[in-house]
Amino acid sequence: xxxxxxxxxxxxxxxxxxxxxxxxxxxxxxxxxxxxxxxxxxxxxxxxxxxxxxxxxxxxxxxxxxxxxxxxxxxxxxxxxxxxxxxxxxxxxxxxxxxxxxxxxxxxxxxxxxxxxxxxxxxxxxxxxxxxxxxxxxxxxxxxxxxxxxxxxxxxxxxxxxxxxxxxxxxxxxxxxxxxxxxxxxxxxxxxxxxxxxxxxxxxxxxxxxxxxxxxxxxxxxxxxxxxxxxxxxxxxxxxxxxxxxxxxxx
Numbered sequence: 001x002x003x004x005x006x007x008x009x010x011x012x013x014x015x016x017x018x019x020x021x022x023x024x025x026x027x028x029x030x031x032x033x034x035x036x037x038x039x040x041x042x043x044x045x046x047x048x049x050x051x052x053x054x055x056x057x058x059x060x061x062x063x064x065x066x067x068x069x070x071x072x073x074x075x076x077x078x079x080x081x082x083x084x085x086x087x088x089x090x091x092x093x094x095x096x097x098x099x100x101x102x103x104x105x106x107x108x109x110x111x112x113x114x115x116x117x118x119x120x121x122x123x124x125x126x127x128x129x130x131x132x133x134x135x136x137x138x139x140x141x142x143x144x145x146x147x148x149x150x151x152x153x154x155x156x157x158x159x160x161x162x163x164x165x166x167x168x169x170x171x172x173x174x175x176x177x178x179x180x181x182x183x184x185x186x187x188x189x190x191x192x193x194x195x196x197x198x199x200x201x202x203x204x205x206x207x208x209x210x211x212x213x214x215x216x217x218x219x220x221x222x223x224x225x226x227x228x229x230x231x232x233x234x235x236x237x238x239x240x241x242x243x244x245x246x247x248x249x250x251x
Contacts, residue, residue, distance in 0.1 A: 003033065003056055004227065008155040010213055011113050014120060015057055015099075016249035018109060018157035018217065020227040024049045029239045034229070036103055036244030050246070057099040057248050064248065066101040067091060069124045073134040075141040090123035090138040094145045099250040105231040106160040106221050108202050109247035112138060114147035120249050125156075130202050131178065136209045149210035156216040157247045160232060162187060162197040164222035171196065221245070 003024075005017035024033030025048045030041040033049045054064040062081045067088040074088040079095050091100040092112075100122040102109045108130070112121035123129070123138045139149050166189045175182040185197040185204070199216040206214035221228040234242035 003052060005056060006157065006217060006219065008111075008215075008217060010153045010215070011111060011155055011249065014113050014115075014249055014251060016111055016113075016247075017056065018111075018219075018247045019053060019056075019245060020158070021229055021243060021245065022227060023052065025052075026243065029234065029241060030243045032229075032243060033246070034243035035101075035246035036105075039244060040241045041243070053101075053246055053248060054099065057250055059097060059099045059250060063097060063250075064099045064101055065091060066103060066246075069103060071124075071126050071128040073129060073132040073137045075121075075123075075134070075137045077141055077145065089125075089129050089134050090121060090141070092119065092121040092138060092141040092145060093251070094119045096251040099248045101246055101248040103244040103246055104157070104159070104221075105229045105234075105242050105244050106165075108159040108198060108216075109157040109245070110135065110138075110154055110202065110206075111157070111247060111249045112142060112152055112154050113249065114142060114152045116151050117142075117145070117147040118251055119145045119147040120251055122247065122249055125202055127196065127198055127201070130198075130205055131175070135202065135205050139209055139211065150212045152212050154206045154211045154214045156199055156202055156214070158217070158219035158221050158228050158245065159199050159202075160222045160230065161220035162195045162200065164220060164232065165196045165198060166190070166193045167196050168193060
């Protein structure tokens with residue numbers, strides 16, 4: 001099966017893609033294009049999957065650059081392939097030929113591009129990272145390379161949708177403590193729980209930060225098991241592990 005790569009016209013002409021799980025070498029609960037070296041999948045299968053992604057991005061495997069994601073607001077600026085993976089949740093570069101890559105399984109993968117400045121970025125944006133400022137930090141790091149926020153496009157890839165993301169009241173309370181206006185990102189769920197709009201929250205923070213154009217491509221990872229991995233779906237199914245989707249962009 002060939003790879004399935006979701007793209008956005010707003011990120012063209014950069015080579016980029018939100019890769020689905022289709023077209024990979026992994027099997028079992030990881031069936032498909034699992035690109036998570038931190039998973040319990042067979043390492044040879046994951047490396048083959050990553051090599052297929054590198055080929056699709058037209059870079060050498062070592063130029064498919066990712067980080068050790070820790071749900072932080074930390075960003076690294078990349079100028080060459082990395083010997084090790086730093087602990088961070090976003091990457092930026094103005095160097096052609098480097099494919100900035102993010103792994104997700106419900107969290108938001110966000111790809112950034114300033115076409116005038118020729119600066120790109122990629123961020124892993126779960127609720128904690130967005131709340132702590134990873135999106136604003138990514139835009140700051142891009143600006144340090146010559147980008148401007150008004151010229152920057154930010155596209156949110158496949159992520160968990162609000163109807164699938166139930167949280168407890170303490171989760172809501174923490175967001176309300178930050179800002180009472182955050183109540184708009186919650187809807188009533190079942191049995192006293194709430195439904196959190198992660199992509200809506202991400203879009204709000206991107207637009208408030210002055211991003212020129214921001215949108216979600218509106219694919220829910222939880223509800224489409226044929227195309228996407230989902231940490232929450234795997235947890236509900238009591239599966240031992242889950243695959244990781246990859247999203248990538250390069251100049």
